[in-house]
Amino acid sequence: MTSQVMNGNGKAFHDSDVGKPPEPNFAMTTLQTVLDFILFISVSIGYILQDLYYMALGYPEKDLKNDIALVTGGGSGIGRLLATRLSKMGTKVVIWDINQQGINETVDIVQSTGGYCKGYVVDISKKEDVYKAADQVRRDVGDVTLLINNAGVVSGRLLLDTPDHLIERSFNVNVMAHFWTTKAFLPQMIENDCGHIVTIASLAGHVGISKLVDYCASKFAAVGFDEALRLELDVLGHQGVQTTCICPYFIGATGMFDDVNARWVPILKAEDVADRIIKAIKTNEKVAVIPGYIKILLSLKWVFPWGCNSQFLRRLVPDAAPHQVAPVKCAPTPTNDSTNYKINPNTDISNGIGKSAAMLVKRTPSVGERVL
Ligand SMILES: NC(=O)c1ccc[n+]([C@@H]2O[C@H](COP(=O)([O-])OP(=O)(O)OC[C@H]3O[C@@H](n4cnc5c(N)ncnc54)[C@H](O)[C@@H]3O)[C@@H](O)[C@H]2O)c1
Ligand SMILES: *[C@@H]1O[C@H](CO)[C@@H](O)[C@H](O)[C@H]1NC(C)=O
Ligand SMILES: *[C@@H]1O[C@H](CO)[C@@H](O)[C@H](O)[C@H]1NC(C)=O
Numbered sequence: 069m070t071s072q073v074m075n076g077n078g079k080a081f082h083d084s085d086v087g088k089p090p091e092p093n094f095a096m097t098t099l100q101t102v103l104d105f106i107l108f109i110s111v112s113i114g115y116i117l118q119d120l121y122y123m124a125l126g127y128p129e130k131d132l133k134n135d136i137a138l139v140t141g142g143g144s145g146i147g148r149l150l151a152t153r154l155s156k157m158g159t160k161v162v163i164w165d166i167n168q169q170g171i172n173e174t175v176d177i178v179q180s181t182g183g184y185c186k187g188y189v190v191d192i193s194k195k196e197d198v199y200k201a202a203d204q205v206r207r208d209v210g211d212v213t214l215l216i217n218n219a220g221v222v223s224g225r226l227l228l229d230t231p232d233h234l235i236e237r238s239f240n241v242n243v244m245a246h247f248w249t250t251k252a253f254l255p256q257m258i259e260n261d262c263g264h265i266v267t268i269a270s271l272a273g274h275v276g277i278s279k280l281v282d283y284c285a286s287k288f289a290a291v292g293f294d295e296a297l298r299l300e301l302d303v304l305g306h307q308g309v310q311t312t313c314i315c316p317y318f319i320g321a322t323g324m325f326d327d328v329n330a331r332w333v334p335i336l337k338a339e340d341v342a343d344r345i346i347k348a349i350k351t352n353e354k355v356a357v358i359p360g361y362i363k364i365l366l367s368l369k370w371v372f373p374w375g376c377n378s379q380f381l382r383r384l385v386p387d388a389a390p391h392q393v394a395p396v397k398c399a400p401t402p403t404n405d406s407t408n409y410k411i412n413p414n415t416d417i418s419n420g421i422g423k424s425a426a427m428l429v430k431r432t433p434s435v436g437e438r439v440l
Contacts, residue, residue, distance in 0.1 A: 127351035133158030135264075138205065138212045140192050140249065141219025143170025145322030146268065148177070149342035150216060155183025157346075162205050162212070164190040165219070192219055193240035195248040202252035211256040214349070217246045217290075218268040222324055224389030227281040235282045242286035246293050254309070261308030266349060267294040268314050271357065274366050275381060279388045291315070298354065312348050316341050316358040329387040333362070 122128070137154050141147040142163025148170070151161045155178045163185065165171050171187035178185035186209060190201040205212060221241045223234040250265055257263025272280055273287030294313035301309050318325045320335040328335070341358055348356040357363045369377055 127353075129347075129350040130352065131157075132214065132350065135213045136160045136162065136210050137214040137216060138162045138164065138249070138253070139216045139218055140164045140190075140245065142174050142187065143167040144174075145324065146319065146338060146342055146345070147216075147218045148174045149338055150218065150345060151178055151185060152181070152183070153342055153346050154214075155185055156181060159214070160184045160209060161186075162209055163187045164192060164201060166191050192245035192249065193237065195244075198245065198248040199252055202249070206256075211260065212253045213257065213260075213262055214264045214266070215249055215253050216266040216268065217249055218266075219245065220268065220270075220324070222280065222283045222389075224279055224283075226279055230282060238282040238286045239289070242283070243289040243293060246290060250297070257309045258306050261306065263309040264312065264349060264352075265294075265297065265309070266312045266314065266345070267291070268345070269294065271315050271317050271362060271366075273313075273315055274357075275369065275377075277381065277385050277388050294355075310352045312353055313355045314345050314348060314358070315355065316344075317362060325388070327389070327391050328385070329390050330385045332384055333359070 132154060135154075137151075137159050139147045139151050139154075139161060140163075142151045142161070143165030144167065147163065147165070151163055151174050155161045161178060161184060163171060163174055165174075165187070166189065168189050171189065175185045175187045186205075188201050188204065191197050202212075219241055221237055223230045223238055225234070246267060254263070254265070257265075267290050269290040270283075270287045272284045273289075273291035276284045291313055294311050298311040301311065316336055317333055318328050318330055318335050319338050319341050320326065322338050325335075336358060344356060344358050347353075357366065365380075
């Protein structure tokens with residue numbers, strides 16, 4: 069009996085085709101496999117030699133002066149530092165942020181040094197807003213050739229103290245937004261065979277840390293997004309489109325992890341991280357772990373028993389958010405509304421420690437949200 073069935077792509081196939089793979093010629097397939105393996109080994113040796121050559125003589129650096137860069141979260145921290153560095157090299161910079169004041173400051177800083185910078189208020193956690201703003205940027209400035217997915221948020225609470233909407237926000241900003249911005253700008257990059265997509269992830273995208281469960285999960289996702297996208301572009305043969313994943317340790321004075329209690333590895337300076345990111349972009353680096361020696365520790369993660377990893381991580385980061393990350397400035401007025409979340413009573417919200425209003429996305433609580 070033969071009937072037509074639709075597969076996942078909507079293409080019709082006959083179920084009589086199922087279970088009848090073409091009969092291969094054994095000798096031919098074996099030969100094919102051996103040849104394929106030899107090809108793989110020789111190509112790999114080629115790549116290793118190329119890398120050794122570059123390590124000795126320095127990696128070639130590309131020029132970014134004809135690029136149009138889009139930096140999400142350009143209204144503060146790393147995003148702002150990237151915008152100033154890029155504009156100094158002649159790159160046209162577009163920044164997106166939810167914080168109008170931060171945007172104005174960045175635009176002023178860049179323009180005062182003679183650079184080009186245009187800012188837009190965009191909440192990247194809303195995909196319709198992202199698509200609309202992307203069209204606007206195309207009309208106002210042109211095709212984005214360097215997309216830097218930098219905006220990020222952190223909840224900084226124990227999982228069971230984290231209200232649902234903050235967990236959703238972590239994912240919407242730290243990873244989902246990468247899908248929307250990439251879908252908005254990748255088609256032109258592919259068409260022009262020229263583009264670069266940069267994911268600002270984190271070391272928290274490679275190891276788990278207490279009080280950062282939602283943050284780590286979203287950053288692991290961002291790391292996976294970058295790697296799978298890179299491979300997909302390779303498979304499709306789009307050699308002009310590069311991807312880079314940036315994985316820094318804690319950075320001081322950006323507002324995100326200012327009060328983190330960490331040791332052994334010194335907190336990074338934001339300026340150094342920005343310089344390192346620019347370097348990674350110019351050399352088409354695939355994954356930049358900052359500081360670089362942490363790569364060795366990361367590889368050991370797969371060698372040692374979990375107990376060793378746990379003991380190490382607990383000592384490295386005794387407390388990722390000692391004062392918790394409390395929405396100080398725009399915390400909703402406590403009401404008896406069941407959808408409002410409680411501020412943890414252990415958090416002293418009057419002492420000014422906590423995230424700036426910029427980090428909080430205005431929201432309407434959804435019905436049925438779990439409040440903890
Ligand atoms: N600070 C650190 O220690 C550290 C360490 C590793 C990785 N990172 C990552 O580096 C990136 C930059 O961090 P930073 O330290 O500069 O943080 P930051 O808080 O200074 O900057 C983040 C920016 O993103 C903006 N933003 C937040 N939500 C947004 C939204 N929905 N739409 C548009 N913009 C939004 C904020 O307004 C802010 O300007 C983040 O992805 C962060 O996760 C930071
Ligand atoms: C930002 O700049 C624009 C235009 O220059 C101005 O209209 C707006 O009031 C400024 N906003 C803030 C919050 O500074
Ligand atoms: C909230 O509820 C408590 C008891 O249920 C009541 O005493 C209090 O007045 C209410 N507050 C407001 C702002 O309605």
